[in-house]
Amino acid sequence: MIPEIMVQVNAGSEKSFPGTRVQSFGNEFTFDEILSDENVFIQAVVAGRCAQLSTFEIKSGNQTIGRINTPQVYYGTNNIYANPGSLSTSFKSPNDNLTLSVNYLNTSVVSEGWLDYVQASAFTNLKYFNKPLLISHPDQVNFYSTGFNVLSSTVYQDLWNVTDPLNISGIKTDQIIPGGFNFQVLNNQARGRYVYFDRNDINLPNPKFIAKLENQNLHGLETADMLVVYHKNFKD
Incomplete structure (x- = not known):
């Protein structure tokens, strides 16, 4: 499993560029005053590369929320490198802290899996806790x-x-x-x-200079297709 956003770019064809490699991805979503009688909605997109069926498992604690199967890949120069898969489901969470994990159940030595994204949406009381x-x-x-x-x-x-x-x-x-x-x-x-x-909140994140980046425009494009911004959890 590679927990990094896969970016779609236009450079003659659509390609995805995954990032750091790990076997599983776990993260905690915090919803203040979640409404426990309402569903939490989960969406996830993955990609698998294996000569047979690949399976991704999404869990919250010990509860299995769902599985995503991706078809087998036929290895060859002109064949698709990896097959995509997606999941859209819902379940009820008993508490405000929702821990989600995505595991790639590799079925052979040469199988690989990538996580595009996992998203959780929940109903909560609209209560201001001195943060946005x-x-x-x-x-x-x-x-x-x-x-x-x-x-x-x-x-x-x-x-x-x-x-x-x-x-x-x-x-x-x-x-x-x-x-x-x-x-x-x-x-x-x-x-x-x-x-x-509160715009005067001192805890609001402020942009700050860290370092100057080397030129990333490898193709010499005059106009950038996009600027990718990602959360610090996906950096390493």
């Missing part, structure tokens, strides 16, 4: 407008609409309710994403 609160709802697109009740001891922090990262806008939080505030938005075809935070 991300707000969204999967059924929002089914209604003309949507209202959110946020529990917070402070109602005059910053609330931003970040649905389009290139067109961020502020939202007023002046509709006070007991213990917090309410805000409403008009919906369109896109699922809305919002963040409530």
Whole structure:
């Protein structure tokens, strides 16, 4: 298993570039005040290379959430190098700390597996814990407008609409309710994403200079196709 984001680039053909090699990948997702009676949704994409069926297993603690099978690969110069596979499922988590592990059950000496990504989404109480609160709802697109009740001891922090990262806008939080505030938005075809935070929070991450990188433009392209940003957990 290689727990690194596989990047799709346009350089004449689609290719994936995996990173660090390990046998299994484990990570913890923390959801403050998770609603235990609601489902947690899991999505994962992998790729397997083996002369026979490959299997990936996704677990939360001792509970097996699901398995992903990838077809056998026929070795040869003109054949596909690895076959993709995906999983979309749900389960109920009894606590806020959700530990997910992805294991590659290799079936032969020459078999290889890659993890593209694993994503967990859960329903929680909208409560501000003095750290950025991300707000969204999967059924929002089914209604003309949507209202959110946020529990917070402070109602005059910053609330931003970040649905389009290139067109961020502020939202007023002046509709006070007991213990917090309410805000409403008009919906369109896109699922809305919002963040409530304190811009003066000293714990907010700030960009800082570390080192100058050597030229990574190996093909000499005048315009970069993309900039890849990844979490520090995927660095090593």
